[in-house]
Amino acid sequence: MIQQKSPWKTLSEKTAYENNWIEVVHKEMLNPNGNPAIYGQVNFKNIAIGIIPIDEEGFTWLVGQYRVPLDEYSWEIPEGGCPIGEEWVACAKRELKEETGLIAEEYELLLKIHTSNSVCKEVGYVFTAKGLSQSDAQPEDTEDLKVKKVHISEALEMVMNNEITDSLSVAGILKVARNLNI
Structure with missing residues (x-):
């Protein structure tokens, strides 16, 4: 990997907007x-965590929900935000149980991804x-979730047919399918 010093020079930066989830920074550069330039950067206050549960027969669980920024319904892998400083696996366990009711004995890191490196520094795992094993789901009150169990090959077809478009889900499903030679 090539490590290179940034060719951009920051002259000033200020927070233009902030809430519990994001910070928008305006940079004069x-x-x-x-030459003078401006840059807008979105900083997320959480790390994106996605989970692909896989049973012995090759089935996984997808979560469907309406995504306000897209104004669309979206099928995705179980996922959520991990507060900075929290252990990723602890967050993965919580999100999996919260959204699907599933409890897993084993977690393995599949991939790291930058979700949109042109305007933000969000990273996902x-x-x-x-x-x-199955228990009761415990979704947050902001979540109106539908859960469905599909074979990983069906999830792959959903990715290939643009029925799954969420970046964590697409990257994760493609890598699992590749690892399983599907």
């Missing part, structure tokens, strides 16, 4: 050619979860 010099671009790589030394996707785990596989195995050794599953």
Whole structure:
């Protein structure tokens, strides 16, 4: 991997907006050619965590919900925000149980992904979860979730047919399918 010093120079930066989930920063900069430039950056206050539960027969669970920014219904892997400083696996366990009611004996890191590196520095981690047992889901009051169990090959087809478009879900399902030679 090539490590390189940034060719951009920050002259000033200020928080233009902030809430419990994000911070929007306005930066006055010099671009790589030394010309004045502005840059807007979104900083997320959580790390994105996704989980692909997989049972012994190759089935997984998807979560469906309406996504306000997209104004669309979205099928995704179970996922959520991990507060900075919290252990990723602890968050993965909580989110999996919260959204699907599943409890897993084993978690393995599958991938790291930057969700949109042109305007934000959000990073996401996707785990596989195995050794599953079912309990009751405990969604947050902001979540109106539908859960469905599908074979990983069906989830892959949903990705290929643009029925799953969430970046954590797409990347995670593609990598699981590749690892399973599907």
